[in-house]
Every structure is written in C-alpha cells, then in structure tokens.
Amino acid sequence: EAGVVQSPRYKIIEKKQPVAFWCNPISGHNTLYWYLQNLGQGPELLIRYENEEAVDDSQLPKDRFSAERLKGVDSTLKIQPAELGDSAVYLCASSHDYQGETQYFGPGTRLLVL
Amino acid sequence: GENVEQHPSTLSVQEGDSAVIKCTYSDSASNYFPWYKQELGKRPQLIIDIRSNVGEKKDQRIAVTLNKTAKHFSLHITETQPEDSAVYFCAASRGAHYGNNRLAFGKGNQVVVIP
Numbered sequence: 001e002a003g004v005v006q007s008p009r010y011k012i013i014e015k016k017q018p019v020a021f022w023c024n025p026i027s028g029h030n031t032l033y034w035y036l037q038n039l040g041q042g043p044e045l046l047i048r049y050e051n052e053e054a055v056d057d058s059q060l061p062k063d064r065f066s067a068e069r070l071k072g073v074d075s076t077l078k079i080q081p082a083e084l085g086d087s088a089v090y091l092c093a094s095s096h097d098y099q100g101e102t103q104y105f106g107p108g109t110r111l112l113v114l
Numbered sequence: 115g116e117n118v119e120q121h122p123s124t125l126s127v128q129e130g131d132s133a134v135i136k137c138t139y140s141d142s143a144s145n146y147f148p149w150y151k152q153e154l155g156k157r158p159q160l161i162i163d164i165r166s167n168v169g170e171k172k173d174q175r176i177a178v179t180l181n182k183t184a185k186h187f188s189l190h191i192t193e194t195q196p197e198d199s200a201v202y203f204c205a206a207s208r209g210a211h212y213g214n215n216r217l218a219f220g221k222g223n224q225v226v227v228i229p
Contacts, residue, residue, distance in 0.1 A: 003157075040221070040222070041221055041222070042205070042219030042220055042221050042222055043158065043217075043219050044219070045216055045217070056216060091157070091158070101146045101148070101163070101207065101209045102163065103148075103160075103217060104160070105150075105157040105158045105159070106157060107156065108157060
C-alpha cells in the first residue's frame, strides 16, 4: 500500500512570493490533515478535511493561507504571500475516516523563505 | 484545548539499556494516545498507540502505559539499539467519540542510543 505522498519535498522562495504544496493521501482515506512543524517542535494542525469539507480550520491563518480538496482526494495548501516566519516543514496526514484515529504522515515539504 | 508536555527533552542511553519517556496531558476527555518516531528529515511514523480503556500495551521491545487518573502516559523501550535513536513525539486526542480527531503533540524527546 502506497503511503501519503507529498510534493515538492523542498522549496526555496523569496518572501512575498506565493507557494503551493500538494498532498495525495492513502487510497480510501477520507480524512486529510495539514500540519505545520517548526524546528524542534511537534506538528501543529492547520486544517482537517472530511472528504471535501474543511471541518477544522480554526488554526489556519486565513489572511495568507488557503487550502482546498476539491474532489475529496488530493489536497493543495497555498501560502500567499509567504513570510520569513513561514519557513518550516509542512506535513500532510490521512486517516481512514473520522472514526479512525490513526493518522499516517507524508514525508513533508520543507519550505525555506528568504 | 489540550496541552501535552514531554519529559525529558533529551535522553541518552547505553545500547542495551532501557529508555523511558513520559508525557502529561491536560484534557481529561482525551482517550487516544499515540507515539510517533521521527528520524532526521523523515516523516513521523506511528510506533504504538493506546486507548483509554487499556492501561498498558506492548509490541516487542516497545510498551506504553497509561495512567488516566494522573493524566500521564509513558513510552518504554527495552534493549535499546542504535536504530532507536530518533525524536519521539507523544500526542493526545479526544478521538472519534467526539467527532474530533485533532491530535495535540508534545515537543518531542531526542533519544540518543550510545553504542
């Protein structure tokens, strides 16, 4: 079974530029999560999707961050414009459904904003 | 919201010895407690989890114990090997019963196994 796939793995951009991350969850997993992981810290939830619906986005900075999961499978997380403090690892995870607590993580996208 | 803390932040052990990492949580309604292992530059990987209706769970050299009264749970690694060196994260959530699967993570413990 293929795991959670993310791309790109690394991204370097200048501040004020836009950036987008893509995630393909494990096949059959209805729930998808985006996490932010700063250096030396645990992952922090940004947004959770149940199929196409964003059911928990209270920690997503909506002034510059947006996300979508149009067909309930792949998801994209966007930052526009990026700031220096956005440099971090962006992790995607998925679980079978809202009753399945086990979350499986992707390898993450390491973002560096210069 | 839930607040999860881990102790100690760094742990060095001799190969073959045991390692114990302890986590405390604040939300008495939390009932799902996973442990993730993250090697440098890699994804967090679930190594073991426990639910509130169980006090202890074991999988080969890894075990987790849960004390709901005291609101803490611990990871035990026996017969440590160099490949156990990594950052270990504990987490807690209310789980499916509340329709809320938001995991609150601790800051992580760096475990170093000295050959």
